[in-house]
Amino acid sequence: MRKAVVLLSGGLDSATVLALAAEQGYETYSVSFDYGQRHRAELEASRRLADAMGVREHKVLKLGLTEIGGSALTDEDIPVPDFGEHPKETLKDVPRDNLSSIPVTYVPARNTVFLSLALGWAEVLGARDIFIGANVVDYSNYPDCRPEYLKAFEDMANLATRAGVEGDHFRIRAPLLNLTKAEIISEGVRLGVDYGMTISCYQADDQGAACGVCDSCSFRRKGFLEAAVPDPTPYRTAV
Amino acid sequence: MRKAVVLLSGGLDSATVLALAAEQGYETYSVSFDYGQRHRAELEASRRLADAMGVREHKVLKLGLTEIGGSALTDEDIPVPDFGEHPKETLKDVPRDNLSSIPVTYVPARNTVFLSLALGWAEVLGARDIFIGANVVDYSNYPDCRPEYLKAFEDMANLATRAGVEGDHFRIRAPLLNLTKAEIISEGVRLGVDYGMTISCYQADDQGAACGVCDSCSFRRKGFLEAAVPDPTPYRTAV
Numbered sequence: 175m176r177k178a179v180v181l182l183s184g185g186l187d188s189a190t191v192l193a194l195a196a197e198q199g200y201e202t203y204s205v206s207f208d209y210g211q212r213h214r215a216e217l218e219a220s221r222r223l224a225d226a227m228g229v230r231e232h233k234v235l236k237l238g239l240t241e242i243g244g245s246a247l248t249d250e251d252i253p254v255p256d257f258g259e260h261p262k263e264t265l266k267d268v269p270r271d272n273l274s275s276i277p278v279t280y281v282p283a284r285n286t287v288f289l290s291l292a293l294g295w296a297e298v299l300g301a302r303d304i305f306i307g308a309n310v311v312d313y314s315n316y317p318d319c320r321p322e323y324l325k326a327f328e329d330m331a332n333l334a335t336r337a338g339v340e341g342d343h344f345r346i347r348a349p350l351l352n353l354t355k356a357e358i359i360s361e362g363v364r365l366g367v368d369y370g371m372t373i374s375c376y377q378a379d380d381q382g383a384a385c386g387v388c389d390s391c392s393f394r395r396k397g398f399l400e401a402a403v404p405d406p407t408p409y410r411t412a413v
Numbered sequence: 414m415r416k417a418v419v420l421l422s423g424g425l426d427s428a429t430v431l432a433l434a435a436e437q438g439y440e441t442y443s444v445s446f447d448y449g450q451r452h453r454a455e456l457e458a459s460r461r462l463a464d465a466m467g468v469r470e471h472k473v474l475k476l477g478l479t480e481i482g483g484s485a486l487t488d489e490d491i492p493v494p495d496f497g498e499h500p501k502e503t504l505k506d507v508p509r510d511n512l513s514s515i516p517v518t519y520v521p522a523r524n525t526v527f528l529s530l531a532l533g534w535a536e537v538l539g540a541r542d543i544f545i546g547a548n549v550v551d552y553s554n555y556p557d558c559r560p561e562y563l564k565a566f567e568d569m570a571n572l573a574t575r576a577g578v579e580g581d582h583f584r585i586r587a588p589l590l591n592l593t594k595a596e597i598i599s600e601g602v603r604l605g606v607d608y609g610m611t612i613s614c615y616q617a618d619d620q621g622a623a624c625g626v627c628d629s630c631s632f633r634r635k636g637f638l639e640a641a642v643p644d645p646t647p648y649r650t651a652v
């Protein structure tokens with residue numbers, strides 16, 4: 175049985191990716207990162223999702239990203255903005271190569287660090303496929319979610335590793351890359367994903383209740399609305 | 414003053430790289446990784462070197478590599494081999510593209526993980542140069558020390574980051590890439606590096622005494638011999 179490593183943040187996208195990998199017949203291994211993020215409830219969510227979705231092994235790896243800082247998600251001195259505080263260019267109707275408004279929730283090199291550790295684990299496991307929930311439609315203008323970035327990471331990975339050098343190539347799989355949030359949700363519903371178990375909010379409280387107003391909440395709420403699927407998210411206040 | 418991030422393992426190569434970066438006029442920021450390595454004395458060595466060599470800020474970042482395992486350096490069940498136990502092809506007179514004998518001390522994706530975290534910190538600092546002591550001459554056939562790998566990482570980094578996307582490019586600097594160990598030592602002596610403070614051994618004891626027989630010790634001993642520089646390394650037994 176082919177093995178796949180899945181980056182599992184505990185959010186809506188990565189839960190859907192995990193379900194897609196399982197549907198494609200992979201034995202799944204999921205990994206989350208404890209990097210001092212504000213939204214720590216997502217680590218619990220990822221553990222519960224891994225349990226519920228038949229993952230063979232789930233790892234939570236510690237990472238010193240708060241010591242690096244530089245993002246609203248890892249530095250307590252930088253507040254998480256409400257969606258309305260963003261310049262309009264971050265919305266989806268803007269050309270995809272417009273990265274002039276990368277928001278303060280961008281964590282420097284985060285996906286690169288996450289994918290690198292997933293790569294190391296994949297090599298040890300003998301897995302060659304690494305799944306990530308990167309998405310370029312309803313996203314926040316993060317440079318490390320773009321297809322050209324993912325391709326460059328894959329090329330690098332195949333020069334970095336024993337397996338890659340021996341011609342047994344790694345593949346970075348981003349099956350949600352060109353889907354809207356609504357399309358992702360429809361796909362997840364088809365696959366039986368319980369979105370009530372997922373947490374997307376950048377500032378979820380300890381019980382996992384969402385703020386409803388950050389970027390991530392806004393994209394998610396809009397997705398459920400457009401997919402005409404009831405939103406199971408527990409919000410702290412009525413939104 | 415231009416800033417540079419330097420990967421500082423506490424070994425001979427990275428100490429020399431740090432001295433070279435300082436000579437080139439960079440304000441230096443060094444980073445070490447606490448990844449559960451056997452040779453933990455190197456973390457102390459890197460702190461002392463950073464102090465002695467005028468580093469502006471030194472960080473030790475924790476990393477869950479032992480949880481991934483797969484290497485003699487991170488998995489207690491895999492012993493570190495003596496130099497003599499290696500197939501002959503790992504020696505320097507073998508073509509550089511012969512990677513068929515990557516040794517058990519190879520840590521899956523290690524340099525990729527290290528460079529990724531250095532990249533994140535560099536972006537936060539506003540540094541654009543990342544120095545690494547990678548070397549292809551007297552090395553151990555690690556795929557992630559080769560020039561084509563380093564170039565691929567640099568390309569990926571410039572797609573991954575806000576700065577790279579905005580045209581303010583990162584450079585991965587590996588000034589030792591084509592030097593022999595003896596040439597590295599001669600360069601370090603010229604720059605005043607105190608090699609007595611460095612630790613290269615894969616299984617140094619808590620006091621920093623070296624085994625004298627692992628790959629890393631063997632390359633180092635040979636280097637001092639060929640450079641005609643007295644070897645200041647404290648060995649556990651006469652070698």
